[in-house]
Amino acid sequence: MQYLLQLRSAFAELSLPEALRLGTTLFPGAVCFSTSLGQEDQVLTDIIARSGLPVRLFTLDTGRLFEETYATYERTVARYKLPIDVFFPKAEAVQELAARQGVNGFYESVAQRQACCGVRKVEPLARALRGARVWITGLRAEQNDHRKSISVVEWDADRELYKINPLLHWSYEEVLAHLRQYNVPYNPLHDQGFLSIGCAPCTRAVEPGEEARAGRWWWEQSHKECGLHLQR
Known part of the structure; x- marks a missing residue:
């Protein structure tokens, strides 16, 4: 509870880089940032890199990402000279999933889609977070x-760590302004209406007036989370 209050106070009183630096001071070597390489996460990667923060960066490769996402990964590593660890799903689990519900079975029900997300995202995230005390995300x-x-x-009681969402109250306009100001590399699909980018079979462009994540699992009426950010 003491650290929770300290961190909340820091994000209320300090600049974003200063607040994140406090987190790395309180938990040396145990702060990580999960990036999906979307616009919000690119803002945080830029801030972490320019501030020289000792934060471990990682991303999840589900095996079904857009080619533009892989290109964004390469551009980001080249720009900032920071390692971004890549975590993949377990091959045996993917094979079992495909045998059980087919390669594209996630279209058939929410349960089958969540099973796919569980294998390709949730389990790799659990491995990526091992040893972490603080998990930084780009949620808004x-x-x-x-x-x-x-x-x-x-x-996060399930994972027994502190979860920090530094951009939670940022507007989309603020995100775009930061990307322009610091010439941050970002996925070109964003310019084609893809506000939230996940796996290629599960993502479409957003129509005018739709919320940012409407293009994720668009065939479902709700359930616009894959399980990474839901407490069990």
Whole structure:
């Protein structure tokens, strides 16, 4: 509780880089940032790199990402000269999933889609977070109703770590302004209406007036989370 209050106070009183630096001071060598290489995460990568913060960066490769996402990964590593660890799903688990519900079985039901996300995202995330005490994310409240209910700093009881969402109250316009100001590389699909980018078979462009994550699992009426940011 003491650290939770310290971190919440820091994000209320300090600049974003200063608040993140406090987190790395409180938990040396145990702060990580999960990047999906989307616009929000590119902002945080830029801030971490320019501030020289000792934060471990990682990303999840589900095996079904857009080619543009892989290109963004390469451009980002080249630009910032920072390692971004890549975590893949377990091959045996993917084979078992495909045998059980087919290669594209996620289209058939919410349960089958969540099973796919579990194998390709949730389990690799658990491995990526091993040893971490602080997990930084690029979540924003504007993205959907679920994210309006979370806090900038939370205690994730399931994973037993502090979860920090530094951009939670940023607007999309603020994200774009930062990308322009610092010439941050970003996925070109964003310019084609893809506000939230995940696996290629599960992502479409967003129509005018739709929320940012409407293009994810568009065939479902709700459930616009894959499980990474839902407490069990």
